[in-house]
Amino acid sequence: MSMPTDAGSAETLGDLGESGVLARIFPRLPAAAAQLLGPGDDAAIVAAPDGRYVVTTDLMVHGPDFRLAWSTPHDLGWKAAASNLSDVAAMGAVPTALVVAIAAPPATPVAMLEGIADGFRDACEALAPGCGVVGGDLSASDTFTIAVTAFGDLEGRVPVLRSGARVGDVVAVSGPLGAAATALRLLFAEAVDADGVPDAARAAALRDRARSQLAPAPPIGDGPLAALAGATAMLDLSDGLAKDAARVADASGVSIDFDSSALGDDPELALGGGEDHSLFATFPPGVELPGGFRRVGAVVSADASRILLDGVPHPATGWDPFTGWDRSAD
Amino acid sequence: MSMPTDAGSAETLGDLGESGVLARIFPRLPAAAAQLLGPGDDAAIVAAPDGRYVVTTDLMVHGPDFRLAWSTPHDLGWKAAASNLSDVAAMGAVPTALVVAIAAPPATPVAMLEGIADGFRDACEALAPGCGVVGGDLSASDTFTIAVTAFGDLEGRVPVLRSGARVGDVVAVSGPLGAAATALRLLFAEAVDADGVPDAARAAALRDRARSQLAPAPPIGDGPLAALAGATAMLDLSDGLAKDAARVADASGVSIDFDSSALGDDPELALGGGEDHSLFATFPPGVELPGGFRRVGAVVSADASRILLDGVPHPATGWDPFTGWDRSAD
Structure with a gap:
């Protein structure tokens, strides 16, 4: 895969290790209004006042889904957020929270993950205010991969499914x-x-x-x-x-x-x-x-x-x- | 990466395409008792009678996390389920649902994903009865990757965090x-x-x-x-x-x-x-x-x-x- 040409001089994921990178990333991520417990434990806790929650998951993989030469790190975070927020919205729900798992080569600059985090933050603020990132994971891989799971609140509404279209609509x-x-x-x-x-x-x-x-x-x-x-x-x-x-x-x-x-x-x-x-x-x-x-x-x-x-x-x-x-x- | 040696004669992900593969996989997956809406729409809907839900996410990547020569497909599904169920349990919650996203090379035999699905099913049945898979995603990648997000119900209990240990415990x-x-x-x-x-x-x-x-x-x-x-x-x-x-x-x-x-x-x-x-x-x-x-x-x-x-x-x-x-x- 292609990496930014200045990668050699920058601090990498391999330099900092998983916990060091997460400590740099989490403060940049947007908080979710529905977050009851955020990153730092084995799991997050999210409010579901409706008694139900909407959930969707999606993978973005370098090659079929994006090219690092074309997308900035900010673009990657923005698009990963936007495409999942849209699946939540398509149920008639308001997006409340995301969890984000990233697999990346150890030589990846930490700045790239910071840019991705900023893209998540800006997309949430612009497209779904109140939605934020409540947890995540980081792993090593030869193929840059972003896995997002997004959550939404139906606010008491009946969900809008694919199966309800009627003749004449x-x-x-x-x-x-x-x-x-x-x-x-x-x-x-x-x-x-x-x-x-x-x-x-x-x-x-x-x-x-x-x-x-x-x-x-x-x-x-x-x-x-x-x-x-x-x-x-x-x-x-x-x-x-x-x-x-x-x-x-x-x-x-x-x-x-x-x-x-x-x-x-x-x-x-x-x-x-x-x-x-x-x-x-x-x-x-x-x-x-x-x-x-x-x-x-x-x-x-x-x-x-x-x-x-x-x-x-x-x-x-x-x-x-x-x-x-x-x-x-x- | 190493693939099963009989891959050449088997039906592959590339042969069936995303929707064809999903149609083969979903019937093998365990249903979740908390599932209100399962696979087939833009998002699933899960019950949260407690008004909160526990959520954790984890990536398993070929190389750092497993070797296809050592793990059977059933092992991969089992371990991906078990390691995420354990994060939910560690909050004091009962696991209720999983979403699973897989990225795999187009030459991957469909039978491999069927084996992974069976591993998820058997792990849920053995370790967390009632928990099931409510949704997923499938993408192409050079690196075999399994992304799992798991959910749990606190059943009214106070969550058990990492921060509560006291001297003398x-x-x-x-x-x-x-x-x-x-x-x-x-x-x-x-x-x-x-x-x-x-x-x-x-x-x-x-x-x-x-x-x-x-x-x-x-x-x-x-x-x-x-x-x-x-x-x-x-x-x-x-x-x-x-x-x-x-x-x-x-x-x-x-x-x-x-x-x-x-x-x-x-x-x-x-x-x-x-x-x-x-x-x-x-x-x-x-x-x-x-x-x-x-x-x-x-x-x-x-x-x-x-x-x-x-x-x-x-x-x-x-x-x-x-x-x-x-x-x-x-």
Whole structure:
């Protein structure tokens, strides 16, 4: 894997050891309002005033999920937080807490983990105020890996599942469609050297245009708003609109017909591009769409074609970590 | 990394893709009694009748934490479950649920993940009945990695922290001391080929003698029993008795004096050997020790020497993933 070129002169994880690194990291992490006991014991304790808690877990792995030449440490922390907060929001819950486990080569500079911690802090503050990191783990590995588990509070609401979409419902999205995929294409096209190897200097010059991929800002607050507005189904768009909508269609026993005029200049990009972490939801007809939600289609009666575009069957393809990982540009 | 030699003929993760593999794995996993919503949505929902939940997270990485030549897939699942259940128990909580994220090379046989799932199932059934797996994630990686987050219910009890040990308390342990380290030494000595490379056939012949390392069975039920008996401090022995006891000593502002006659034939092995996942606890004097707890020392007044053996200062050294990883035998 590629490491920052000044790694040789910096203090590394191997220099400090696990407890020394954790002592440097934990003070940078955001506190969670729901935290009853934080880092320092065998486990944390989190408040669940609702009597239930929402939990989701996700791995970010160097190679299929990010490239260290393109993402700053702050980006990695931000994106790891944002993508998990979005899964919590997609249940209609308010994110309350995260636990973060990182596996990294012993030669990794401690500054890199400090940057990741800062990214977690800033993403929580910007996207889900009150949410914080209540615990974590650190291990050695040849492959840089970030494992996040996120928690949320339903605040007494009924959770919004994938299985509740009904024929006649409005299909809506909050957040961008295809922006993360466009940014990834840009990075693969222009942030590589002559041999196709990811290049940090070229990526830095493209930062503003690549932000949707490197540090997405999904509309976390719109998840609970959708639940309050009566959303019948919801999910986080991680693998592409068509593939993720097919999951709702499968779980609900319906088909979903997208309106190409609502999908921007490039409907195929909107349908196929993953990693936006926007929210997809269905609402009963007549509901005033809350927050940033906009209509993109309708739930239609179930048949063999689960996903349609302007009434015509459309493939439900998207990202898969095993088939979609282009190892050639590692 | 080394893979099973029949991998070429077996169905792989890359063949099935993420959703195909998950469809094969989830039916094998144990259900959690506290599960309100299981796998299949963006997040799971778990009951927290106590209004709080205990949470701990841990990474197991090929290389520093296990060798695929030594551990069967069932061992890996079992140990990942056991080591996290033990952290929950060490708070005085009853384990309720796990989420499991696995990163693996696309060439990994699906049968390997099925074996890991079976190990999780059997460990939960044997060590923490009622606890199950409520969600997970699967990603591609060059380094086989298992990330577990475990949850527990305090059932209204006050959690047992590291910081509550008081001068005069009895120091006690439930579970083996040094057994996992002895087994690891055996594997390094006898389960390698002439070049020192881990060898699956030799490890198989040593299975019964190496079980404490490959598939430890910590006394999970003794965690809640210790809390009920009034334990003042508790933790899971993951990095070695001396190093872990020093954490209690630091957090509590006391020193801990071990009695060599209570540490078996090899007190240094008992003090230094990690990964037993036995429970360490302190109890007020006069308390009848619950479950499998036995006296191994006493809490004495704080001074510069936090850990003592028969009254003589003893180094608080143990395992660290960054300094303790012997890459030569990868």
